[in-house]
Amino acid sequence: MIQASDFIGPAKALGFTRWAGVPCSFLTPFINSVIDDPDMSYLSAANEGDAVAAASGAALAGNRAVAMMQNSGLGNAVSPLSSLNWVFRIPILLIVTLRGEPGLQDEPQHELMGQITGRILDELQIPWDWFPRDAESVEGALMVANWHMDRSGLPYAFIMKKGSVDKTELKSHWQPGSQPAPFGEDAFRAGEPELTRQQALTALVEQTPEEETVVVGTTGYTGRELFAIADRPNQLYMVGSMGCASSFGLGLSLALPGKRIVVADGDGAALMRMGNLATAGAYGGKNFHHLVLDNGVHESTGGQSTVSRAISFAGVARACGYRQAEEGLGAADLQRFLHNDHGPSLLQLKTKRGVPEGLPRPDVTPRQVKQRLMQHLGIDVPWMSV
Numbered sequence: 001m002i003q004a005s006d007f008i009g010p011a012k013a014l015g016f017t018r019w020a021g022v023p024c025s026f027l028t029p030f031i032n033s034v035i036d037d038p039d040m041s042y043l044s045a046a047n048e049g050d051a052v053a054a055a056s057g058a059a060l061a062g063n064r065a066v067a068m069m070q071n072s073g074l075g076n077a078v079s080p081l082s083s084l085n086w087v088f089r090i091p092i093l094l095i096v097t098l099r100g101e102p103g104l105q106d107e108p109q110h111e112l113m114g115q116i117t118g119r120i121l122d123e124l125q126i127p128w129d130w131f132p133r134d135a136e137s138v139e140g141a142l143m144v145a146n147w148h149m150d151r152s153g154l155p156y157a158f159i160m161k162k163g164s165v166d167k168t169e170l171k172s173h174w175q176p177g178s179q180p181a182p183f184g185e186d187a188f189r190a191g192e193p194e195l196t197r198q199q200a201l202t203a204l205v206e207q208t209p210e211e212e213t214v215v216v217g218t219t220g221y222t223g224r225e226l227f228a229i230a231d232r233p234n235q236l237y238m239v240g241s242m243g244c245a246s247s248f249g250l251g252l253s254l255a256l257p258g259k260r261i262v263v264a265d266g267d268g269a270a271l272m273r274m275g276n277l278a279t280a281g282a283y284g285g286k287n288f289h290h291l292v293l294d295n296g297v298h299e300s301t302g303g304q305s306t307v308s309r310a311i312s313f314a315g316v317a318r319a320c321g322y323r324q325a326e327e328g329l330g331a332a333d334l335q336r337f338l339h340n341d342h343g344p345s346l347l348q349l350k351t352k353r354g355v356p357e358g359l360p361r362p363d364v365t366p367r368q369v370k371q372r373l374m375q376h377l378g379i380d381v382p383w384m385s386v
Helices: 002-012 027-037 050-061 071-088 108-123 133-150 197-206 221-229 245-255 268-273 275-283 313-319 331-338 364-375
Strands: 016-021 040-042 064-072 092-099 128-130 156-160 213-217 235-237 262-266 290-293 325-327 344-353
Touching: 002 027, 002 071, 002 133, 002 275, 016 050, 016 221, 016 245, 027 040, 027 064, 027 092, 040 092, 040 245, 050 064, 050 071, 050 245, 050 262, 050 275, 050 364, 064 071, 071 092, 071 108, 071 235, 071 275, 071 364, 108 128, 108 156, 128 133, 133 290, 156 313, 197 290, 197 325, 197 331, 213 221, 213 245, 221 235, 221 262, 221 268, 245 262, 245 275, 245 290, 262 268, 268 290, 275 313, 290 313, 290 331, 313 344, 331 344
Parallel strands: 016 040, 016 064, 064 092, 092 156, 128 156, 213 235, 213 262, 262 290, 290 344, 325 344
Antiparallel strands: none
16 A cells, blocks of 8 residues: 555656546545645536546647546546547546446446456556555556557556555645526527528637647547538547547646647537536636537437427536527627636537538548647647657
């Protein structure tokens, strides 16, 4: 058994200062220690997939990042691990606790995952090792992890058994910097949408200067249309990990406070991981701008209706602590949103349905998009060219 500081000290010395996770009793010493350390940051994610995506956003900004989770939540992280980290080659360090370890008494819901945790990581092509249980092994284990990540661009995982880290009491208590915003009638609009998604994205491109802004386009037609309008070095197209654009953008915004981060989301994608609205409201800064292009359907899969007609993303965002959140119908609403400095902010922009004829797919690979964006941002890390 080690003390939390035995691991966190060497990890911090190697640059691991940004941590995201979902609590597990095995992880309590780490979470408490990171929260109490003024030189480190901890983001409490709504689910494990968003923790991975947020850590990945920080990694793309050049930070060493850690995502922590119980193995029962590893399933929630499979989507970003397989279709974000693997596709783009963005390495983060994973600490996965081993609940349901064979031969040990545990709750029945952990039994199967305890048997297959290592096999899941193997299938995801994520190299892993057991979490070090003596202080003398920590630095070497971290150096091996760094070597793998820098060489492959893939995550590396430590699987933590019960009793690996001694207890650490929490000395400070983090509080969100925001409170739910009041609901005014000006936040909600009735009427018909004025713009198609392509027209909205065209206006977005025109009002997001390359040197000041990073634009993250969600998976599906949004990313494809953004590429077709203008393939710029300050843009990233999420080709998978549906719903994770907002958490990825949040992690990026926290690591790059001097850049405006605009997430071009969709109603279906935003619904998939609505928990991140709470995380963004609590942690997001004034540079985080969340645009939800809402046409009421899953357009890229045949036009099946979403449930967005039954909810207000702006209302949810306001209740979650976004400084500003509105519904909009046209270009004037979008312009006002893009020029406000009261983030985290959200605009639920109602759009018309329809896809441009002959819409191309990006002819740049995800890895090329990653490399180009990092070069544009002046980031230089060993794994960037992988």
